Amino acid sequence: MAETLLVGEGLTKRYGGVTALQDVSFTLAAGEILGLVGPNGAGKTTLVDLISGAQPATEGTLTLRGQRLTGPAARRAKAGLARTFQYPQLALELSVADNLLLGRAARRHGTIGQMIAGAFAGAFRPHPAGDADTVRSLADELGIDRLDRPAGDLSLGEQRLVEVGRALGQDPLVLLLDEPFAGSDAGGVHGIVEVIRTVQRRGHAVILVDHNVDLVAGLVDRIMLLDRGRNVFDGDPRECLASPQMQQVYFGVADNSDEDVSHVVS
Numbered sequence: 001m002a003e004t005l006l007v008g009e010g011l012t013k014r015y016g017g018v019t020a021l022q023d024v025s026f027t028l029a030a031g032e033i034l035g036l037v038g039p040n041g042a043g044k045t046t047l048v049d050l051i052s053g054a055q056p057a058t059e060g061t062l063t064l065r066g067q068r069l070t071g072p073a074a075r076r077a078k079a080g081l082a083r084t085f086q087y088p089q090l091a092l093e094l095s096v097a098d099n100l101l102l103g104r105a106a107r108r109h110g111t112i113g114q115m116i117a118g119a120f121a122g123a124f125r126p127h128p129a130g131d132a133d134t135v136r137s138l139a140d141e142l143g144i145d146r147l148d149r150p151a152g153d154l155s156l157g158e159q160r161l162v163e164v165g166r167a168l169g170q171d172p173l174v175l176l177l178d179e180p181f182a183g184s185d186a187g188g189v190h191g192i193v194e195v196i197r198t199v200q201r202r203g204h205a206v207i208l209v210d211h212n213v214d215l216v217a218g219l220v221d222r223i224m225l226l227d228r229g230r231n232v233f234d235g236d237p238r239e240c241l242a243s244p245q246m247q248q249v250y251f252g253v254a255d256n257s258d259e260d261v262s263h264v265v266s
């Protein structure tokens, strides 16, 4: 049986009077790709935020390879978590190559944000020799060329690709992708899917958030469906698409008809 990498138990997040996540538990095994779906406001990004350390949980615990996962994002990056954001967070003045290098540095020293701040403060540490080769092979894998371009000159889809590449450069145990395909063309989608497969081949795991349930179901081993902060389905992707919970969440009806809901994009 595959090793359990990540475990979340009883995760709850309240923002004042808003309960964004309510008592969510899950496990993630080595080599597994977990899809996280649900309508707007279901709590998908909140769960990614709690795992990555961008937000503290109000209640609940997380463990990575049996060790409690606590503290800020920098500590969790070093422990083996990497994430991308709904809106790519690149250092726009730096080149594509330098942005990819930031991923290598983040695994050693902390979060991407700290790396960017360090770079602009002139305190950026020299990269170990092997990093340049890693960046070149990352770029090849992603299909990114002209690595000397400033990241600010890239399209949204290209920025996403670089951000995903930067996260892969961290060689994460768990890669968290928050809507990575939004704004991507076919080449971008291909590059991102390659990254997901690479992480899986390494025996590590991916959590993939996306609105396109059809796309997610075709890529993942398991789906977790969130609705108003609660985990209402966790299991086989095809069973999820056909489940009464899916009907209920997206159409407000609890029957289990044959209606195809795979096109759902909220």
Ligand SMILES: Nc1ncnc2c1ncn2[C@@H]1O[C@H](COP(=O)(O)OP(=O)(O)OP(=O)(O)O)[C@@H](O)[C@H]1O
Residues within 6 Å of the ligand: 015, 018, 019, 020, 038, 039, 040, 041, 042, 043, 044, 045, 046, 047
């Ligand atoms: N910083 C915050 N302060 C207050 N409420 C928040 C905050 N972040 C999220 N929320 C609320 O928590 C709930 C869950 O939001 P979240 O962004 O996690 O949902 P989501 O499933 O990712 O939605 P979307 O698909 O639209 O990105 C929503 O009601 C949202 O308004």
